[in-house]
Amino acid sequence: MSILLTGGAGFIGSHTALVLLEAGYDVVILDNLCNASRESLSRVEEITGRDLSFIEGDIRDGDALDALFARHAIEAVVHFAGLKAVGESTARPLAYYDNNVTGTLSLCEAMQRAGVFTLVFSSSATVYTESSTMPLAEDAPTGRPSNPYGSSKLMIEWLLRDLQAADPRWSIALLRYFNPVGAHDSGRIGEDPNGMPNNLLPFIAQVAVGRRERVSVFGSDYSTPDGTGVRDYIHVMDLAEGHRAALDVIRQDTGCRTWNLGTGRGYSVLEMITAFERASGRPVPFDKVGRRQGDVAQCWADVTRAGQELGWRAERGLDDIMADAWRWQSANPYGYRG
Numbered sequence: 001m002s003i004l005l006t007g008g009a010g011f012i013g014s015h016t017a018l019v020l021l022e023a024g025y026d027v028v029i030l031d032n033l034c035n036a037s038r039e040s041l042s043r044v045e046e047i048t049g050r051d052l053s054f055i056e057g058d059i060r061d062g063d064a065l066d067a068l069f070a071r072h073a074i075e076a077v078v079h080f081a082g083l084k085a086v087g088e089s090t091a092r093p094l095a096y097y098d099n100n101v102t103g104t105l106s107l108c109e110a111m112q113r114a115g116v117f118t119l120v121f122s123s124s125a126t127v128y129t130e131s132s133t134m135p136l137a138e139d140a141p142t143g144r145p146s147n148p149y150g151s152s153k154l155m156i157e158w159l160l161r162d163l164q165a166a167d168p169r170w171s172i173a174l175l176r177y178f179n180p181v182g183a184h185d186s187g188r189i190g191e192d193p194n195g196m197p198n199n200l201l202p203f204i205a206q207v208a209v210g211r212r213e214r215v216s217v218f219g220s221d222y223s224t225p226d227g228t229g230v231r232d233y234i235h236v237m238d239l240a241e242g243h244r245a246a247l248d249v250i251r252q253d254t255g256c257r258t259w260n261l262g263t264g265r266g267y268s269v270l271e272m273i274t275a276f277e278r279a280s281g282r283p284v285p286f287d288k289v290g291r292r293q294g295d296v297a298q299c300w301a302d303v304t305r306a307g308q309e310l311g312w313r314a315e316r317g318l319d320d321i322m323a324d325a326w327r328w329q330s331a332n333p334y335g336y337r338g
């Protein structure tokens with residue numbers, strides 16, 4: 001039996017494919033390569049010494065999904081495929097609702113036709129209502145996200161809960177990721193953003209490697225210890241292992257359950273810059289500029305539930321994150337293109 005990873009050629013999907021292959025699962029990947037390269041998967045095969053099946057295709061294509069389910073004995077699906085750039089989602093809301101919400105609908109319909117009812121979904125901490133009380137537990141209020149990307153994640157959570165309530169054969173995990181960063185410690189696979197990175201760590205890494213001049217620190221007047229934004233940065237390998245733990249749990253039982261995947265502690269932007277300088281031995285010049293619209297001052301996870309129910313917790317610390325991110329970035333300054 002195999003696990004299907006939609007969007008499995010991307011950043012989190014490729015690391016999860018690696019973890020699942022190493023755990024002995026067979027892996028099938030469906031990806032339209034709109035934000036990824038096939039090279040990531042060749043490297044996963046090279047690291048693990050195992051083959052995976054890759055199908056280039058779109059989750060909105062019902063015929064392609066039917067053919068895939070007919071050809072492979074799929075036991076469960078881990079659903080990463082989607083668009084994720086917050087700023088772009090504000091400019092192109094229809095593309096985001098179509099890819100993320102319609103895409104998930106199309107995937108669930110095909111799973112239903114194929115009789116596959118076990119699904120892990122990539123949600124995000126962005127679904128939580130802005131709060132001054134930290135950490136955020138899974139029962140904290142979810143709100144009206146400030147952008148279409150966040151709204152699409154919340155809509156998908158609703159869709160999946162309604163689906164499971166209507167048909168108890170479904171077993172669904174909603175995994176709310178905090179801030180995924182870092183890379184596999186081989187330095188062979190990592191995050192490869194298209195164009196200008198939106199997120200902090202890839203931006204810092206590109207400054208350190210000389211691709212960009214300076215980091216802009218968005219806001220230094222927050223009510224946080226040093227005035228800059230605080231986030232819960234989780235190593236992508238810990239996150240990948242969290243998917244394996246969730247799969248192991250939801251294969252035993254039906255229901256729709258939510259787990260935070262974070263570390264339970266936050267670091268500021270300035271702490272991240274200093275830690276990267278330490279790991280890379282390179283200076284990371286920065287300018288303090290105004291706040292970015294839509295940002296919250298602080299955000300970190302309560303990880304108690306994942307610890308108790310999944311038997312999982314993040315094992316890697318900030319220095320591991322930075323060392324691994326630097327190994328990837330310095331060996332692949334232009335990502336999978338060289």
Ligand code: NAD
Binds near residue numbers: 006009010011012060
């Ligand atoms: P990514 O862009 O690297 O991976 C997404 C993959 O999906 C890409 O390989 C892309 O080519 C593919 N894809 C997109 N639309 C598709 C479609 N219609 N059909 C088939 N394939 C399609 O992003 P990632 O960082 O690996 O994120 C994976 C998932 O986790 C996404 O759903 C994202 O929203 C979610 N998430 C990411 C973060 C983060 O910070 N990286 C945080 C919270 C949630």
Ligand code: UD1
Binds near residue numbers: 198201215219293
């Ligand atoms: C962002 C998204 C969130 C998404 C997450 C993962 C926004 C408002 N939120 O989260 O919806 O789920 O990415 O993809 O975009 N920062 C700088 N300079 C930079 C970049 C970031 O100072 O060049 C700061 C930010 O203000 C923030 C921190 O670094 O305080 C982390 O930012 P980022 O990596 O973009 O993640 P989030 O904003 O937490």
